[in-house]
Amino acid sequence: MSVLLSVPGFLANEPVRVALAVGGGAALVCAVVGCATVMRRQSFAGHALADVSSAGGSAAYLLGVNPLFGFLGMAAAAAGVMEWADIREARERDLLTGVVLGAGLGLAALLLYFDATVRSVSGAAVTVLFGSMFTIPASIVPLALAVAAVALAASAIVHRPLLVSSLSADLARAQGIRVRAVALTHALALALAVSLSAMTVGAILSTALLIGPAAAALRLAKRPASAVVFAALIGLGATWGGIVLAYESFYWTPGHGWPVSFFIVALIFCAYLIAGWRAGRAGVRRAPHPSGCEGT
Amino acid sequence: MKRLLCSLRRGLRVVLLGGLAVLAASCGAAAPGGPPLAIGVESQYADVLSQIGGPYVTVRAILTNPNTNPHSFEASPAVAREVSQSSLVVMNGLGYDAWVERILAAAPNPRRRVIDVRRLLRLPSDTLNPHLWYDPRTMPAVAEAAAQALTALDPAHAQYFQANARRFTASLAPWAAAIAAFRKDYGSTPVAVTEPVANALLEAAGCRILTPLALQVALMNGTDPAPQDVAAERSLLRGRKVKVLLYNQQVTGPLTISFLQLAREQRIPVVGVYETMPSGYHYQSWMLAEINALRAAVAHGASSRTLGVEPAR
Numbered sequence: 055m056s057v058l059l060s061v062p063g064f065l066a067n068e069p070v071r072v073a074l075a076v077g078g079g080a081a082l083v084c085a086v087v088g089c090a091t092v093m094r095r096q097s098f099a100g101h102a103l104a105d106v107s108s109a110g111g112s113a114a115y116l117l118g119v120n121p122l123f124g125f126l127g128m129a130a131a132a133a134g135v136m137e138w139a140d141i142r143e144a145r146e147r148d149l150l151t152g153v154v155l156g157a158g159l160g161l162a163a164l165l166l167y168f169d170a171t172v173r174s175v176s177g178a179a180v181t182v183l184f185g186s187m188f189t190i191p192a193s194i195v196p197l198a199l200a201v202a203a204v205a206l207a208a209s210a211i212v213h214r215p216l217l218v219s220s221l222s223a224d225l226a227r228a229q230g231i232r233v234r235a236v237a238l239t240h241a242l243a244l245a246l247a248v249s250l251s252a253m254t255v256g257a258i259l260s261t262a263l264l265i266g267p268a269a270a271a272l273r274l275a276k277r278p279a280s281a282v283v284f285a286a287l288i289g290l291g292a293t294w295g296g297i298v299l300a301y302e303s304f305y306w307t308p309g310h311g312w313p314v315s316f317f318i319v320a321l322i323f324c325a326y327l328i329a330g331w332r333a334g335r336a337g338v339r340r341a342p343h344p345s346g347c348e349g350t
Numbered sequence: 351m352k353r354l355l356c357s358l359r360r361g362l363r364v365v366l367l368g369g370l371a372v373l374a375a376s377c378g379a380a381a382p383g384g385p386p387l388a389i390g391v392e393s394q395y396a397d398v399l400s401q402i403g404g405p406y407v408t409v410r411a412i413l414t415n416p417n418t419n420p421h422s423f424e425a426s427p428a429v430a431r432e433v434s435q436s437s438l439v440v441m442n443g444l445g446y447d448a449w450v451e452r453i454l455a456a457a458p459n460p461r462r463r464v465i466d467v468r469r470l471l472r473l474p475s476d477t478l479n480p481h482l483w484y485d486p487r488t489m490p491a492v493a494e495a496a497a498q499a500l501t502a503l504d505p506a507h508a509q510y511f512q513a514n515a516r517r518f519t520a521s522l523a524p525w526a527a528a529i530a531a532f533r534k535d536y537g538s539t540p541v542a543v544t545e546p547v548a549n550a551l552l553e554a555a556g557c558r559i560l561t562p563l564a565l566q567v568a569l570m571n572g573t574d575p576a577p578q579d580v581a582a583e584r585s586l587l588r589g590r591k592v593k594v595l596l597y598n599q600q601v602t603g604p605l606t607i608s609f610l611q612l613a614r615e616q617r618i619p620v621v622g623v624y625e626t627m628p629s630g631y632h633y634q635s636w637m638l639a640e641i642n643a644l645r646a647a648v649a650h651g652a653s654s655r656t657l658g659v660e661p662a663r
Contacts, residue, residue: 063578066581067577067578067581068580068581068584069577069580069581070577070581073577121604173602175601175602175603177569177571177572177573177603178572178603179572180572180573180574181572181603181604186574186575188574188575188576188577188580189574189575189580189603189604189605190604191604191605191607191608192608300577301576301577301578304576304577304578309562309563309564309576310564310576311574311575311576311577311578311579312574313573313574314574
C-alpha cells in the first residue's frame with residue numbers, strides 16, 4: 055500500500071542502514087564463496103559449518119562479546135578440523151560432516167539454555183538461529199565489512215588454483231599448486247562467509263544465502279566468472295529486497311514487522327525457481343563445469 | 351565469567367534444595383494436621399501469602415531469582431511435585447506461568463484452591479502486559495482472595511487471616527502516597543521503557559510511555575522488532591524527548607544495551623526495574639523503592655540500575 059512512499063524514512067532509519075551494510079557484505083561474500091562451494095560439491099559442509107557456528111554465536115551472548123566473533127571462531131575451528139581430517143571418500147565425508155553438525159547444534163542448544171537462564175538474554179535463540187538483522191548494533195558494521203573484505207581477498211587469491219584443483223587434484227599438483235593450502239584457504243573463506251551469513255539470516259538459514267544465489271546463478275551462467283556476477287546480483291537483490299519488504303510489512307499488519315530472514319530466504323527460493331525455469335527453456339540444464347566449458 | 355560461576359553454584363544449590371524437597375515430600379510432607387502448603391508461583395505472590403497466612407501456612411515461591419528471566423523458566427520435576435502437593439496456588443496467568451496449569455491438570459485435587467490473578471482482576475485473556483503486580487489495584491485483591499482461600503482451608507483462623515489482609519492493604523498506603531505525590535509533582539512525565547514491566551505503575555503515576563508498545567512486546571518475547579520501532583525508540587533518546595529510560599533489570603540483549611548506551615550519551619537517567627521481587631524486600635518495600643527510584647531519576651537525574659537492598663526482614 056505504502057510501497058516506496060517511505061523511501062526517505064527507509065534510508066534514514068539506522069537499523070535499516072546497518073542491515074543494508076552487513077547484509078550487503080554478506081551477500082557479496084556468499085556469492086563469491088558460494089559459487090566455488092557449489093562447484094566443489096561442499097554445500098553440505100557449508101551447511102554444517104553454519105550450524106556449528108550457532109554454538110559460537112550462543113557462546114558470544116553468554117560471554118557478552120560481539121556475536122560475529124562467536125560465529126567466526128566456531129566456524130573457523132570447524133572448517134579447520136574438517137579440512138584437516140581430509141576425507142576423500144564422499145560417504146565418509148558426509149557422515150563426519152553430519153556428526154559434527156549434530157554435535158555443534160547440540161552444543162548450541164546447551165549454550166542457548168544458559169543464555170536464557172543464566173544471562174537472561176532475551177531472544178538469543180531466535181537471533182542466533184534465524185537472524186534478527188534490525189537488532190545488529192551499528193558498531194559491528196566496520197568489523198563485518200572488514201571480514202567481508204578479507205574473505206573476498208582470500209577467494210580472489212585462490213580462485214584460479216582452486217578451480218584447477220577442483221577439477222583434478224593430480225593435475226593441480228603437476229602444475230605446482232599446493233592443493234592442501236588452497237583447500238584450507240577456501241575453507242577459511244567459507245567460514246567467514248558462513249559467519250557473515252549467520253549474522254544476516256541466522257545460523258540455520260545461513261546456507262540459503264550461501265548456496266541459493268550461487269545455485270541459481272550456476273543454472274543461468276555459462277562461465278564461472280559470470281556465475282559469480284549473477285550470484286552477487288541475486289544475493290544482493292534478495293537481501294536488500296528482503297530488507298525493503300520487511301520494512302514495508304510493518305504497514306501490512308499494523309504495528310508488527312515480519313521477520314526479515316523470511317523475506318530474504320523466500321526471494322532466494324523464487325530466484326532459484328525462476329533460474330531453473332529459464333535454464334530449462336534455454337536448454338541449459340547442467341551447472342557449468344569448473345573448467346569453464348559450456349554445459350550442454 | 352564470575353557471574354556465570356556464581357549462577358552455576360546457585361543453580362546447583364537450587365537443584366540440591368529441590369532434591370531435598372522431593373525427599374522431604376516423599377517422607378510424608380502431607381502429614382495430617384500440619385499447616386497447608388501454599389505456593390506463590392512468583393515470589394511477590396508468595397510474599398503476600400506469607401503475610402496473610404503467618405504461621406498457619408507453609409509458603410513456597412518458585413520464581414524467586416531476580417537474575418533470570420521468568421518468561422523462560424522451565425519447571426523441574428521437583429517443582430512439579432511441590433505444586434501438585436499444594437493446597438493453594440497463586441499464579442499470575444496470562445501465559446506468564448502457563449506451565450503451572452499443566453502441572454495442576456496432571457495432579458487434580460478437589461480441595462486445592464487456585465487463584466489466577468488475571469481472572470481475579472477480570473482482565474481479558476489477551477491482555478498484552480502480564481506484569482500485573484505493578485498495578486496498585488492488584489495486591490489488595492490478591493490479599494483478600496488469599497484470606498478467603500486460607501479461611502476455606504483452615505476455618506479456625508478466619509479472623510486472623512481477615513485481619514492480616516486488612517493490615518496488608520493498609521500497609522500499601524505509603525506506596526500509594528508516593529505515587530500520588532509523584533503524579534502531583536511530575537504528572538505526564540514522558541518516559542521510555544524497554545519492556546512493559548512497570549507500565550502499570552508508570553500509568554498510575556501519570557507518566558506518558560512514549561515507547562511503541564509493539565517494540566516493548568517484541569523485546570519481552572524475544573521476537574524480531576520492526577526497524578521503524580527501533581528507530582522511534584532511538585529518536586526518543588537522541589532527541590531527549592523522555593526524562594528517564596526504564597529497562598528490565600533481569601533481561602538484557604544487544605538492543606537493550608544499545609538503548610542504555612544511547613541514554614548514557616544523552617545524559618538521560620536510567621532506572622532498572624525488576625520482574626521478580628529482589629531478596630531483602632517485601633512487596634510493599636519493593637514497590638516503594640521502585641517509585642522512589644523513578645522519582646530520584648526524574649527529580650535529580652539519578653540513575654539506579656539496581657535497587658539498593660535495604661534490610662526489610
